[in-house]
Amino acid sequence: MSQHDSTETASPAPEPEAGRAELRRAAFLEAARDVFLEFGYEQANMAEIVRRAGGSLSTLYAQFGGKKGLFEAMIDSRVGELTEQMQVELAAHAPLREGLQRIGEAFLTKQTQPESLEVMRLMVAQAKKFPEIAETWAKRAPEAVRKALATYLEDRAKAGEIRIENYDLAASVYFDLVRSRLQFRSLLLPNYRPTEAEIREVVERAVKVFIGGIEAL
Amino acid sequence: MSQHDSTETASPAPEPEAGRAELRRAAFLEAARDVFLEFGYEQANMAEIVRRAGGSLSTLYAQFGGKKGLFEAMIDSRVGELTEQMQVELAAHAPLREGLQRIGEAFLTKQTQPESLEVMRLMVAQAKKFPEIAETWAKRAPEAVRKALATYLEDRAKAGEIRIENYDLAASVYFDLVRSRLQFRSLLLPNYRPTEAEIREVVERAVKVFIGGIEAL
DNA sequence: CAGGATATGTAATTCGCGTTACGTTTCAGT
DNA sequence: ACTGAAACGTAACGCGAATTACATATCCTG
Numbered sequence: 126m127s128q129h130d131s132t133e134t135a136s137p138a139p140e141p142e143a144g145r146a147e148l149r150r151a152a153f154l155e156a157a158r159d160v161f162l163e164f165g166y167e168q169a170n171m172a173e174i175v176r177r178a179g180g181s182l183s184t185l186y187a188q189f190g191g192k193k194g195l196f197e198a199m200i201d202s203r204v205g206e207l208t209e210q211m212q213v214e215l216a217a218h219a220p221l222r223e224g225l226q227r228i229g230e231a232f233l234t235k236q237t238q239p240e241s242l243e244v245m246r247l248m249v250a251q252a253k254k255f256p257e258i259a260e261t262w263a264k265r266a267p268e269a270v271r272k273a274l275a276t277y278l279e280d281r282a283k284a285g286e287i288r289i290e291n292y293d294l295a296a297s298v299y300f301d302l303v304r305s306r307l308q309f310r311s312l313l314l315p316n317y318r319p320t321e322a323e324i325r326e327v328v329e330r331a332v333k334v335f336i337g338g339i340e341a342l
Numbered sequence: 343m344s345q346h347d348s349t350e351t352a353s354p355a356p357e358p359e360a361g362r363a364e365l366r367r368a369a370f371l372e373a374a375r376d377v378f379l380e381f382g383y384e385q386a387n388m389a390e391i392v393r394r395a396g397g398s399l400s401t402l403y404a405q406f407g408g409k410k411g412l413f414e415a416m417i418d419s420r421v422g423e424l425t426e427q428m429q430v431e432l433a434a435h436a437p438l439r440e441g442l443q444r445i446g447e448a449f450l451t452k453q454t455q456p457e458s459l460e461v462m463r464l465m466v467a468q469a470k471k472f473p474e475i476a477e478t479w480a481k482r483a484p485e486a487v488r489k490a491l492a493t494y495l496e497d498r499a500k501a502g503e504i505r506i507e508n509y510d511l512a513a514s515v516y517f518d519l520v521r522s523r524l525q526f527r528s529l530l531l532p533n534y535r536p537t538e539a540e541i542r543e544v545v546e547r548a549v550k551v552f553i554g555g556i557e558a559l
Numbered sequence: 560c561a562g563g564a565t566a567t568g569t570a571a572t573t574c575g576c577g578t579t580a581c582g583t584t585t586c587a588g589t
Numbered sequence: 590a591c592t593g594a595a596a597c598g599t600a601a602c603g604c605g606a607a608t609t610a611c612a613t614a615t616c617c618t619g
Contacts, residue, residue, distance in 0.1 A: 165384075165467065167382075167384035167385065168384065245466075246466050246467060246469065246470075248530060249462075249463050249466045249467065249529050249530065250382065250463060250466065250467030252463065252529065252530050252531070252532050253463075253532045256531075256532060256533065259530045259531065259532070260530070260531055262530060263526070263527060263530035263531055267526075294547075297523060298519070298547065298551055300522070301518060301519055301521075301522035301523055302515070302518055302519060302522075304518075304522055305517070305518035305519075305521060305522045306514060306518055309480070309484075310480060312466050312469065313465055313466065313469050313476045313477070313479060313480035314469070314473075314476065314477055314480055315469050315470045315473060315476070316473065330511075330515065330559065333555065333558040333559055334515055334551070334552070334555035334556060334558060334559065335551070335555060336555070336558065337554055337555035337556070337557065337558030338550065338551035338552060338553070338554035338555025338556070338558075339551060339554070339555070340554065341550040341551060341553065341554030341555075342547060342550055342551065
């Protein structure tokens with residue numbers, strides 16, 4: 126009776142051909158994500174997760190072994206999704222300034238969204254307790270984005286718009302320029318949320334400095 | 343008998359003319375800093391703090407009211423100290439490249455020291471629970487460093503070494519270039535520690551891009 | 560439709576830890 | 590020394606929460 130809505134909570138069905146156990150599992154993971162992100166690892170309450178997911182505490186423990194196991198499973202299930210969420214739709218063959226601007230704004234907009242920030246806070250906070258998790262996170266996500274930008278830069282370089290020696294390096298530099306201040310501020314000021322205008326301005330600045338300075342490498 | 347070394351633990355005496363209460367307070371704050379940084383806010387154990395500081399639980403509660411009060415007091419006492427620790431000895435009238443390199447290396451070296459990283463982790467993790475604290479932290483520290491660099495840049499501009507319109511802005515950009523990747527990695531990979539060579543390399547890159555690109559602003 | 564496995568709900572069971580109580584000791588000022 | 594206040598040490602209190610136990614309900618399979 127308390128879990129009347131167990132399946133409602135379970136968002137779009139993950140896999141159409143999922144057994145009961147799979148459904149339970151998906152619902153648990155989703156609720157776990159919400160609760161862990163909202164309260165942080167230590168403050169997250171197992172009972173609260175069950176309350177949101179429906180189902181029972183017993184099943185949760187049977188499936189994940191405990192809080193730690195649930196947390197790890199939750200992160201695992203999100204890594205792919207969140208990585209591709211980081212994926213900047215690279216602006217195909219757009220001219221350099223326009224392409225960099227679009228990519229930069231998209232990246233920064235995603236990075237400063239509440240959910241991304243929550244994930245980041247959780248990762249940073251738990252880096253010592255869950256080293257492997259933070260590690261895969263720290264390596265996979267940035268790499269994906271960097272590769273995408275590097276490809277775009279190579280495209281532009283071959284079009285003669287800019288001269289770049291090391292595309293990966295250049296991509297790193299650009300993201301450093303774009304990200305830094307706003308990400309830092311957003312992480313520490315939970316109520317601060319950059320406006321579109323601020324983002325545009327920061328990115329415009331980054332584009333100018335990047336184009337002007339990158340050939341000096 | 344268990345606090346045989348209460349004063350030993352209390353590092354260099356903070357104020358020569360300190361009453362007993364002041365001594366206790368200083369010892370508590372120091373132990374609190376260690377324990378909070380080591381375990382994080384939730385996992386920090388009041389008894390453990392007393393164990394390290396010497397003194398008694400009762401006194402701790404009498405002086406700080408509780409865990410929250412102790413935490414806030416500890417952070418307060420650290421802010422001034424760490425802010426000035428952040429103070430980059432600005433390289434006076436050194437030539438631009440050399441000055442930027444020195445400032446950048448000093449900054450990055452401090453930023454990637456374990457203690458700075460622990461503080462950062464703690465702040466990020468508790469930003470929601472202690473908004474005011476994180477706020478002063480997020481604003482005071484960077485401002486001090488930025489001001490210092492801005493002053494140096496103005497000096498160099500007046501010496502005709504570079505043309506810059508907005509010194510504060512330029513300083514922000516430089517720190518963004520210097521900080522980003524290594525700080526990000528260090529926060530997420532608790533076992534990673536950049537070598538001096540890595541730091542030098544990153545800063546060299548930043549200097550090149552900055553000098554090449556900053557006039558485009 | 561039977562039967563065994565799995566899920567459910569609820570209620571213990573522990574356990575860690577923040578906080579408080581209280582009797583004893585130490586200390587500064589007269 | 591005398592004395593009142595502050596500090597000490599220790600042990601309890603209380604609570605929140607992870608984990609487990611168990612009796613019941615539900616669902617696939619043969």
